[in-house]
Amino acid sequence: MQKHIIMIIANSPSPSYFRWFAELNSKEKQFRFTYVFLLTENTNMADVFKSYGVDVRWYYFNYAKPKQGQFIRLTFQLLRLFLKLKPDVVHTNLFDDSLPGLFAARLAGIKKRIVTKQDTGYHILYYPRYIKLDRFINSNATHILPTSIETKELIMKYENPPIEKVKIVNHGMSEQGITNTTPEQVTAFKKKYGLENKIVLGSVSRYIELKGYRYIISAAKLAVQKYPNLHFIFIGTGQQKDELQSLVDQNDLKKYITLTGKIDFELIPAAYQSMDIFIHASEVEAFGFVFPEAMFNKVPIISTNVGAVRDALTHKENAYVTKFKNPEDIVAGIDFMMQTDRAEIAEKAYKICRERFSIEKMWENFKTMFNN
Numbered sequence: 001m002q003k004h005i006i007m008i009i010a011n012s013p014s015p016s017y018f019r020w021f022a023e024l025n026s027k028e029k030q031f032r033f034t035y036v037f038l039l040t041e042n043t044n045m046a047d048v049f050k051s052y053g054v055d056v057r058w059y060y061f062n063y064a065k066p067k068q069g070q071f072i073r074l075t076f077q078l079l080r081l082f083l084k085l086k087p088d089v090v091h092t093n094l095f096d097d098s099l100p101g102l103f104a105a106r107l108a109g110i111k112k113r114i115v116t117k118q119d120t121g122y123h124i125l126y127y128p129r130y131i132k133l134d135r136f137i138n139s140n141a142t143h144i145l146p147t148s149i150e151t152k153e154l155i156m157k158y159e160n161p162p163i164e165k166v167k168i169v170n171h172g173m174s175e176q177g178i179t180n181t182t183p184e185q186v187t188a189f190k191k192k193y194g195l196e197n198k199i200v201l202g203s204v205s206r207y208i209e210l211k212g213y214r215y216i217i218s219a220a221k222l223a224v225q226k227y228p229n230l231h232f233i234f235i236g237t238g239q240q241k242d243e244l245q246s247l248v249d250q251n252d253l254k255k256y257i258t259l260t261g262k263i264d265f266e267l268i269p270a271a272y273q274s275m276d277i278f279i280h281a282s283e284v285e286a287f288g289f290v291f292p293e294a295m296f297n298k299v300p301i302i303s304t305n306v307g308a309v310r311d312a313l314t315h316k317e318n319a320y321v322t323k324f325k326n327p328e329d330i331v332a333g334i335d336f337m338m339q340t341d342r343a344e345i346a347e348k349a350y351k352i353c354r355e356r357f358s359i360e361k362m363w364e365n366f367k368t369m370f371n372n
Contacts, residue, residue: 002032003088005370008078010038010096011063014045014265016289020174020359021366022052031370034085038074038097057081063096074100075107082108089370094119099133102140114143114369116169120151121284124158125210134159143369145169147287148307154284169369170311172362173292175354181269189270193258198231201334202275202299204268204290205282207238207259212281212304212325217247217257219330224256226331227338232279235271237262272297277337282306283324295353298346302333312356318348 009015018035025031033054037043038061046056059077061070078101082090090105091114092098098115105113115137123130138144138161146152146168155161190196201220205211213234220232234244234257241259248257263271272278278294278301285307292308294301301319303309313319320333337345355361 002030003370004032004034004085005089005091006034006036006082006085006087007091007093008036008038008097008101009093010061011094013037013039013043015093016174016177017172017359017362019045019048020172020177021363022049022054024359024363026052030367034087036078036081036097036101061096067096071100075104078104079107082110088112089114091116095123095134095137098137098141102137106140112143112370113141114145115141116145116147117151117155118147118286120146120154120286122210124154125284131158135161138165141165143167145369147171148285148311150284150306150310151286169365170308170357170362171287171289171292172357172359173289173296173353174359175296177359178272178293178296179269181273185267185270186273189267189274193233193260193274195231195233195274197229199227199229199277199338200231200233200275201277201279201302202233202235202271203279203281204235204271204293205280206236207234207240207244209240210283211236212283213240213244214247215281215325215327216279216330217244217251217253218327219334220253220257221251222327222331223334224253227334230256230334232257233271233275234259235263235268236260268293269297272299275299276342277302277334279330279333280304280306280309281322281325281330285309292353292357295346295349295357298343298350300337300342300345301349302330302337308357312352313349318345318352 035049035054036057038059040062042058049056059074082105089112090110092101093116102113123134138159144161144165146155147170152168224230245259278299280303282304288307304324305321315321320336322333323329
């Protein structure tokens with residue numbers, strides 16, 4: 001008899017691994033999946049998930065509005081769902097889905113309650129008063145999955161759950177999915193953003209303070225004086241967009257830095273393959289899907305020592321690892337990449353990525369978790 005797995009996520013209408021799990025499971029037929037989305041409207045991927053045999057549910061949730069009342073409502077809605085469906089496993093992924101989801105699962109008597117700690121660090125850095133709610137989430141979970149060494153250390157230091165609940169499970173990525181583009185699409189992407197005949201340094205992440213864009217902008221001001229053919233492209237969306245654009249304008253860097261805003265997911269592979277160097281300056285990352293995305297596309301990485309970089313990459317061997325909040329060290333990373341065989345650096349990282357961060361590896365880890 002198939003085990004019934006309910007996976008819940010808030011604020012993300014099309015998490016990549018939901019699709020890959022659905023696709024892989026449709027071939028193996030090991031589990032019965034129900035996906036629950038907490039969004040302002042139903043996911044635009046609902047029909048795709050259903051085509052793989054997944055039952056898709058949606059409950060209204062708006063992270064931009066006061067959350068307390070929404071959390072109470074969602075707890076009761078999810079409790080009714082769990083009592084009706086009687087799943088074997090409930091799996092949550094982010095704070096906004098884990099808080100009501102795991103409490104409701106515990107009230108419903110679900111024996112296996114798994115939380116993947118994807119946003120660890122945010123409360124620690126910006127809202128420490130909410131760490132007590134992270135501890136409450138942990139108390140309702142039977143399995144706590146940090147996605148990297150960094151995440152585990154933060155969880156143990158600040159949230160202090162029972163160690164026997166905690167096991168690192170790295171995220172995974174579909175190599176075929178994240179590299180699926182054509183030379184024509186890459187050419188069109190470069191033309192659209194004026195990247196032809198440039199050395200392109202790209203970043204893909206939300207426009208928020210945590211991601212360290214301001215330090216890349218400071219580094220860009222120094223780097224373009226040495227390498228005037230550089231062009232930086234920031235791909236993302238978020239509340240810091242206007243502030244970042246103002247920094248670009250104030251530093252007279254409009255001809256060297258482009259903020260694209262959000263782009264279609266189908267263009268992400270072309271975006272990576274338009275880059276000569278991937279650059280990331282985050283202060284903390286639970287894992288960082290962008291790292292295997294860059295690695296699978298064979299783009300050499302300059303990054304702070306966070307998430308998957310810390311778990312798998314080595315300074316000056318298969319990446320350049322920079323200091324936090326240090327534009328001068330970012331420039332040193334650019335110097336290194338400009339003077340090194342970037343293809344060799346990228347190839348070494350690619351081999352590690354195939355071994356450790358494939359979606360097949362992640363799927364095997366989760367199947368073991370669901371079945372044991």
